[in-house]
Amino acid sequence: DAKTTQPTSMDCAEGRAANLPCNHSTISGNEYVYWYRQIHSQGPQYIIHGLKNNETNEMASLIITEDRKSSTLILPHATLRDTAVYYCIVRAESGYSTLTFGKGTMLLVSP
Amino acid sequence: NAGVMQNPRHLVRRRGQEARLRCSPMKGHSHVYWYRQLPEEGLKFMVYLQKENIIDESGMPKERFSAEFPKEGPSILRIQQVVRGDSAAYFCASSPTDRDGSPLHFGNGTRLTVT
Numbered sequence: 476d477a478k479t480t481q482p483t484s485m486d487c488a489e490g491r492a493a494n495l496p497c498n499h500s501t502i503s504g505n506e507y508v509y510w511y512r513q514i515h516s517q518g519p520q521y522i523i524h525g526l527k528n529n530e531t532n533e534m535a536s537l538i539i540t541e542d543r544k545s546s547t548l549i550l551p552h553a554t555l556r557d558t559a560v561y562y563c564i565v566r567a568e569s570g571y572s573t574l575t576f577g578k579g580t581m582l583l584v585s586p
Numbered sequence: 587n588a589g590v591m592q593n594p595r596h597l598v599r600r601r602g603q604e605a606r607l608r609c610s611p612m613k614g615h616s617h618v619y620w621y622r623q624l625p626e627e628g629l630k631f632m633v634y635l636q637k638e639n640i641i642d643e644s645g646m647p648k649e650r651f652s653a654e655f656p657k658e659g660p661s662i663l664r665i666q667q668v669v670r671g672d673s674a675a676y677f678c679a680s681s682p683t684d685r686d687g688s689p690l691h692f693g694n695g696t697r698l699t700v701t
Contacts, residue, residue: 507687518590518677518692519629526687566687573619573642574679574690576629 479563484581487557493550495580497563500544507566508539509574510548512559519562519576522548553584588613590680590693591660598699599668607663607696611680618661619679619690620653629677635661668700 480498487493499508509524523530523537525546530537536549550557562579566572591610599605611618620632631645635655646653650668655661665672675697679690 509689511692513629516675518592518694519679521689521691524687524689573631573634575631576621578628 479565479577481561481563481577481580483578484583487550487553487582487584489555489584489586490552493553493557493582493584495548495550495561495563495582496545497547498545499563499565502543502565503567505567508537508543508546509564509566510535510537511562511564511574511576512557513562513579514556514559520559522561553582555584555586558582558584590678590691592676592678592693592696594696595694596697596699598701600701601669602667605665605668605672605698607665607676607678607698609661609663609678609680609693611661611678612682612691615680615682615691617681617683618655619681620661620663621677621679621692623675623677623695625674632663665698668698670700673698673700 507524507526510522511519513519523532523535525537525539539546560579560581562576564574593608616637618635621629622632623629633646633653634642638657650666652664675695677692677695679692681688681690
């Protein structure tokens, strides 16, 4: 699976959009981009994933560049409860492939 | 639809005892994954199982650790003769398939403390 690069930490004001970047320049054509987050002492929470097209769900939006070498997770209106470590993970589309967690981005949402 | 259920949430064992961690996957999920998170460290893959089969145990320590996912009942992660270094949070995840980008869904973990 391709390697990802994320900033170590980011700050965001409550109510503003949080835009979390991720670089995955070695991504292959059959690899999805997944986003998870881990709030302190809880299990990782699935947020969203995509292959080529931008995706949106009730939690967030995922914007993938046309060359697929980078992506951005957008939390449109961050709240204090969105404070967490956010992980960007690349994983093959089919066949056995587990999730490999890196260090992620620590997002701190402040009042 | 209940999520991935892990129990117990907290487990305390003395050195040399056995620890048994249980994981009930989401309904309809037949793929189970175990991860370990040591204090102040990242999540590390341990083992991937399907019903009655171990698919990948490349992240599992060679000794004292074993996992099973029987035809009936939860998946079990078993640690024999625990040592202080086994103290960690153990997370289980499940998915319905390993195809089509199906995401893994995690439980809230079992926190093992070895005294």
